Amino acid sequence: MKTESRLEKVLASGAMAVTSEVGPPRGVDPEIVRKKANMIKDHVDGINVTDNQTAMVRMSSMAAGIIIKQMGLDPIIQMVTRDRNRLAMQSEVIGAAAFGIDTMLCLSGDHPKFGDHPMAKAVYDIDSVQLIKAVKDMRDEGKFQGGADMKAPPKMFIGAAANPFADPFELRVMRLAKKVKAGVDFVQTQCIFNLEKFEEWMKGVEDRGLDKQVHVLAGITPMKSVGMARYMKNRVPGMDVPDEVIKRLAGVSKEQQPEEGIKIAVESMERLKEIKGVHGFHIMAIEWEERVAEIVEKAGMYPRPQV
Amino acid sequence: MENYEPEIVAFCCHYCAYTAADMAGSKRISYPANVKIIRVPCTGKVDAIHIMKALEKGADGVYVAGCLEGDCHFKTGNARARLRVARVQKILEDLGWEKERVAMINMSAGMGERFAKTAFEFTEKIKSLGPNPISQGKIEVQAVS
Amino acid sequence: MITAEQKPMQEIIQYLAPYSKILLVGCNECVTVCAAGGRKEVGLLASALHLNSLKQGKTIDIKEITLERQCDPEYVEELTSYIDAADAVLSMSCGCGVQTIATRFKQAHVYPAVNTKFMGASLSQGVWAERCQGCGDCMLGITAGICPVSRCSKSLLNGPCGGTSNGQCEIGPETDCAWRLIWERLKELGIEGRYEALVDAKDWRPAGGAGPRKIIREDLAL
Numbered sequence: 001m002k003t004e005s006r007l008e009k010v011l012a013s014g015a016m017a018v019t020s021e022v023g024p025p026r027g028v029d030p031e032i033v034r035k036k037a038n039m040i041k042d043h044v045d046g047i048n049v050t051d052n053q054t055a056m057v058r059m060s061s062m063a064a065g066i067i068i069k070q071m072g073l074d075p076i077i078q079m080v081t082r083d084r085n086r087l088a089m090q091s092e093v094i095g096a097a098a099f100g101i102d103t104m105l106c107l108s109g110d111h112p113k114f115g116d117h118p119m120a121k122a123v124y125d126i127d128s129v130q131l132i133k134a135v136k137d138m139r140d141e142g143k144f145q146g147g148a149d150m151k152a153p154p155k156m157f158i159g160a161a162a163n164p165f166a167d168p169f170e171l172r173v174m175r176l177a178k179k180v181k182a183g184v185d186f187v188q189t190q191c192i193f194n195l196e197k198f199e200e201w202m203k204g205v206e207d208r209g210l211d212k213q214v215h216v217l218a219g220i221t222p223m224k225s226v227g228m229a230r231y232m233k234n235r236v237p238g239m240d241v242p243d244e245v246i247k248r249l250a251g252v253s254k255e256q257q258p259e260e261g262i263k264i265a266v267e268s269m270e271r272l273k274e275i276k277g278v279h280g281f282h283i284m285a286i287e288w289e290e291r292v293a294e295i296v297e298k299a300g301m302y303p304r305p306q307v
Numbered sequence: 308m309e310n311y312e313p314e315i316v317a318f319c320c321h322y323c324a325y326t327a328a329d330m331a332g333s334k335r336i337s338y339p340a341n342v343k344i345i346r347v348p349c350t351g352k353v354d355a356i357h358i359m360k361a362l363e364k365g366a367d368g369v370y371v372a373g374c375l376e377g378d379c380h381f382k383t384g385n386a387r388a389r390l391r392v393a394r395v396q397k398i399l400e401d402l403g404w405e406k407e408r409v410a411m412i413n414m415s416a417g418m419g420e421r422f423a424k425t426a427f428e429f430t431e432k433i434k435s436l437g438p439n440p441i442s443q444g445k446i447e448v449q450a451v452s
Numbered sequence: 453m454i455t456a457e458q459k460p461m462q463e464i465i466q467y468l469a470p471y472s473k474i475l476l477v478g479c480n481e482c483v484t485v486c487a488a489g490g491r492k493e494v495g496l497l498a499s500a501l502h503l504n505s506l507k508q509g510k511t512i513d514i515k516e517i518t519l520e521r522q523c524d525p526e527y528v529e530e531l532t533s534y535i536d537a538a539d540a541v542l543s544m545s546c547g548c549g550v551q552t553i554a555t556r557f558k559q560a561h562v563y564p565a566v567n568t569k570f571m572g573a574s575l576s577q578g579v580w581a582e583r584c585q586g587c588g589d590c591m592l593g594i595t596a597g598i599c600p601v602s603r604c605s606k607s608l609l610n611g612p613c614g615g616t617s618n619g620q621c622e623i624g625p626e627t628d629c630a631w632r633l634i635w636e637r638l639k640e641l642g643i644e645g646r647y648e649a650l651v652d653a654k655d656w657r658p659a660g661g662a663g664p665r666k667i668i669r670e671d672l673a674l
Contacts, residue, residue, distance in 0.1 A: 082606070086653060108613045111605055113623045122606065129610035130653040145653060163614030171635050174648055175611045181650055182610075190614055237615035237622035356492065359499035363506070398500050401461035402507075444509035 002139065002185070005102040005157035006074045007046040009307035010280075011186065011215045016273065017280030018301055019076060019188065019217060020292045021048035022068070024059035033059070033067045039289045041073050043296040045304055046103055048188070048282070051078040055115025062092055066099045075101055076159060080109025085125035086134060086145050093135055097154030105159040105188065106131040129182045132158055136183030158183060162216070163190040164201035165240035173204035180213045187214055188282035191221035191232075194240040195271055202275050211277030218272045221284045222295060223261035226250045262295060269299040313367035313433040315342045317426070318353045322380045323416045324372030330419030338426035341433075349373075350411075351384020355391045358409055359398070365441065368433035370410040372425070378415065385413065405436050453482035453573075454546045455580045456489060456566040458497070465504055467563040468540060472510070474501070475538035476565075477531065477553065478518035479545035486580055488566045489544025491518040497544065497565060522549025528556050535560055571602075588658025588665065594646065596637040601654075603630035609651040 001008060010017045020040045025032040037047055047068055051061035058064075065075035077096055079089060093104065108128040112120045126134065135158050137143045142153045160179045164172050176187065192198045198218070205211050223229045226249040233241035245264065252260045265283075272278050281301070285292050296302050319325040325346045331338060347353055350373030361369045371392055373385035389411045396406035410429060414421045458464075468474060476498055484490030498514045505512040515534055519527045522545035531553065535541070540561040543550040546568040554562045570582040585602040591609070592599055601607045605623045612631035615622025619632045638644045658665075 108606055108608060110615070111623050113605075124607045125656065126653040127606070127608040127610050128613075129650065133650070134653065161614060166612065166614045167616040167619050167629065168612075168632050168635050171611065171631075171647070178610055178648060178650060181648070237617050238613075354492070356495045356499060359496060359503070363499055363502050398461070398496070402500060402504050404503070404507075441503060441506035444506045 003102045003155040003157045005046075006307060007076065007103050008157040008185065010045045010305055013305060013307060015305045016278075016301060017045045017215070017217060018043065018283065018296055018304065019046040019048055019280070020044045020283040020285065020289070021050060022064065022289070023050045023053055023287075024061065024064035026056070026058050028059070030067050033064045034071060036289050037068045037071060037073055040292045041071070043293045043302055043304065044283075045280075046074045046076045048076045048078055048105060051080045051107070051109070052083060052115070053078075053110070055082070055110045055112045055117065055120075057115075057117065062096050062099075062101075065096060065101050069100050074103065076103040076105055077101055078105045078107055079131065080107045081124055081126055081128060081131050082109035082112065082122050085123050089126075089131060090134060090138065090144060093138065093154050093156060094150075097156060102155055103157040103159065104135065105161065106135065106184070107161055128160060129178055132160055132179055132182040132184045140183070157185050159186045159188060160184045161190070162187040163238050164192075164198055165190055165194065166238035169197075169201075172201055173208060173210070176205060176210055176214070177208060180210055184214055186217060186279075188217045189219040190238060191219045191284060192268060192272065193221075193232075193245050194242050195268060197240060198272070199275065202277050206277050215279040216277050217280040217282040218269075218275075218278050219282050219284060220265050220269060220295070221286065222265040222288065222291060223249055223257075224286075224288060225254070225257045225261070228261075258291075262291060262298070265295055266298045269295075269301075273299075311434070311438060313341050313430060313438065314365065315339075315368045315370070315426075315430060315433060316361040316366045317342050317344050317429075318347050318350060318357065318369070318371045319344050320350045320373045320380075320385070321346055321348050323374040323378070323418075324412070324414055324422060326416035327372075327414050327418045327422035330417065331423045332419075334419050336419055336423045338423035339430040341430045342426045349379065349381045349384035350388035351379070351381055353388055353391065355395050355398075358392065358395045362399075362408070362439060363441075365439055367439045368408045368410075368429060368436075370412050370425075370429055372412045372414060372422070375413045375415050404440055407432060407436060408439075453485055453571070454548075455486045455569045455572045456483050456546050457569060458488055458493065458544075458566050459564065461500065464497070464542070464563075464565055465501070468501070468512075468542065471539035471561070473513045473515075473537060473539045475515050475517065475531065475534050475541045476501075477522065477541060477543050477545070477549075478516075479522040479543075479549050480518055480520050481522070481545075483545050483566060484518075485574075486572075487578075489546075491516075494518055494544055497542075519545075519549075522546075523552050525552060525556060528552050531557070586659065587654070587656070588660070589655065591651075594649070594651070595634050596641060596643070596646075598630060598634045598637060600630050600634065603628075603633070609654060611647065 022036040049061045049065045061077045065077040068075040106128045112122050138153050229246045232239045350371050358369050371388050379385040392411040395409050399406045412425050478489050478494035494516045521527045542565050544565045550564045571584040572580040573583045587601045616629040621627040621629050
C-alpha cells in the first residue's frame with residue numbers, strides 16, 4: 001500500500017470502487033459541506049471535493065476536504081493547476097496531508113473564461129501531468145520540485161481525470177499512458193453517455209496494458225431532464241451525449257424524466273461493470289447529491305466494502 | 308443654420324460615377340451644386356486620409372462613388388474603398404460625430420439618373436445633419452499642413 | 453513581429469487634453485506592418501485629433517514624424533530637434549518605443565497611442581495571430597513546429613485537456629486546439645511516438661520568471 005487511502009484499499013481488494021463528489025459552497029457555512037457529505041457518505045469510498053469548479057470562486061477544496069475528513073470520512077481533494085503555481089500546490093498537498101487527507105485528483109481545470117472571474121490571469125505554471133509527477137516525487141522520492149529533500153512526505157493516492165470523448169480521440173489512450181507514466185494511481189473519467197465510444201477507448205487502454213497500471217473509475221452523471229441533456233450536449237466542452245439519450249428522455253413526461261435519467265445511469269453502470277479494466281464508478285450527480293445513494297443501491301453496489 | 312448649403316465632396320471613379328455624372332450633364336439631369344466632384348482613377352485610390360482631410364478642411368459630407376460591387380476595373384478597388392469608408396465612419400463615431408457624414412455609393416457608368424438621385428439624397432441627408440461640427444469651433448478653419 | 457492596436461480614441465484624447473503642441477511619433481517597423489502605428493496611421497490619428505480640437509474651437513499643433521525604429525536610441529535621437537517644441541509626445545509604436553523615448557528625453561511627457569498586443573504572425577491580409585510568448589526556451593523542436601505555450605489556452609505541455617470539441621479549444625470555436633494541431637502534424641511527419649515523451653515542468657526563468665530579461669552580446673557590445 002502506498003498510502004492510507006481508503007480508495008486505494010478498496011481497489012487493492014479487487015472490489016469495484018465508488019466515489020462521488022461534493023461541490024463546496026460559495027460562502028463560509030461548513031454545514032453545507034457536512035450536509036452534502038452526509039447524503040452520500042455510506043454509499044461511497046471517497047468523496048471528491050471540487051476545486052473552484054467551472055472557474056467559480058468557492059470554499060477551497062482543501063478547507064472543505066478538511067471539514068469532510070474531520071467527519072471521519074474520506075475526501076478526495078481536487079487540485080487544478082489553473083489557480084496556483086508549483087510552490088502553492090506543493091504546500092497545499094503538504095497541508096492537506098497534515099490534516100490526514102490521503103487522496104487527491106490532479107487536474108488542469110476549466111479555463112477562467114467559463115467562470116465568474118473571466119478577467120483573472122490563469123496560472124498554468126505546470127500542467128496536470130506535471131502535477132501528478134510533482135505529487136509522486138514528493139510521495140515516493142521525498143523530493144520537492146526544486147530538487148531539495150523533504151521531511152515527512154505527504155502520502156497521497158494520486159488521481160487524475162481522463163476524457164475519452166474529447167478530440168482527437170486517437171490521442172486519448174496515449175494521453176492516459178502519459179498520466180500513467182507520470183505516476184497516476186487512478187483516473188475518473190468524464191461522464192459517459194456514449195458507451196460504444198467508451199468501450200472503444202477502454203479496448204485501447206486494455207490493448208496497451210494500461211488497465212493493469214491504473215484504476216479506471218467510469219464517470220456517471222444522471223440526467224435530471226432532457227433540458228440538461230441538451231445543455232450538456234451543446235454547451236459543455238468535451239462532452240459526448242448521443243441523440244438516443246436525448247430521445248429517450250424526451251420520450252417520457254417531464255415528471256418522469258428524473259426517474260428515466262437515473263434508470264439510464266444505472267443501466268450504464270450495469271453494462272460498464274462488464275468491462276475488464278473498469279474498476280469502479282465516479283458518480284457526478286450535479287446538484288443532485290440526494291439521489292446518489294439510490295443509484296449506488298440500484299446498481300447493486302451497496303453496501304460498500306469495509307476495509 | 309436654416310437654408311444652409313452644405314459642401315459635399317464626392318470622390319468619383321473615372322470608370323463609373325464620373326462618367327455617370329457626365330451622362331447626367333449631357334442628359335440635362337440636374338443635381339445639386341453642393342456636390343464637388345473629384346475624379347479618381349479608381350475608388351481604390353481613395354485613402355482614409357483623403358476623406359479625413361476633406362472633413363478637416365470643412366467639408367460637411369464626403370462620399371466615395373465607385374463601380375457596382377464586382378465590377379471594379381481594377382478588381383477590388385471599390386471593395387477596398389468600402390472598407391476605408393467604414394474605417395473613417397468608425398473614427399467619426401469614436402469622436403462622437405455622425406458617421407453618416409461619409410458614405411460609399413456604387414453605380415455604373417450608365418446610371419446618370421442614379422448619380423443625380425444619390426447627389427440629391429446625400430445633400431438632403433447632410434442638410435438634416437447640419438454643418439460640419441468644426442463650425443461649432445467658431446474659428447476659421449486654418450489650412451492644415 | 454510585435455502586433456499592436458490603436459487605443460480607444462477617447463483615451464488618447466484624454467491623455468492629450470492638457471497639451472496643445474503634440475509630437476506624434478510613428479514607427480516604420482512592426483506597427484507599420486500591422487497597420488497600427490506607421491506613417492499612414494500617424495496621419496489618420498493626427499487628422500482625427502485635429503477634427504476633435506477644431507470642433508471645440510481649439511487648435512492643436514501636431515508634428516508628425518515616423519522613425520525608422522522607435523526601439524532604437526540611434527533613431528530616437530532624430531526627435532532631438534522637435535522635442536523642445538512639443539508639450540507632449542504621443543507614440544504609436546509598441547511599448548518598447550514609448551520607453552525608449554521616455555528614457556532618452558527625461559523631461560518629455562510621453563503617452564502611448566496603441567496597445568501592444570502580442571508576438572504574432574500574419575495569417576492573411578489584416579489578420580494576425582499570436583504565435584510566440586517569448587518563453588526563452590523554445591519547444592518547437594519537440595512539438596512539430598506548433599507552440600503549446602502560446603497557442604494552448606492553458607499552455608499545457610503534455611497534451612490536450614479534456615475540453616477539446618471538434619478540434620477546437622474549449623474557450624471557443626475560433627481557437628484551434630494547439631494539441632490537436634501538434635498531434636496531426638506529428639502524425640503527418642510520421643513521428644507521433646514523440647507525443648508520449650513526458651515533458652518536465654517548464655523552467656520559467658528564461659520566460660521572465662527571473663525578472664526583466666536582458667541579452668548582452670559580448671562580441672557586439674563595444
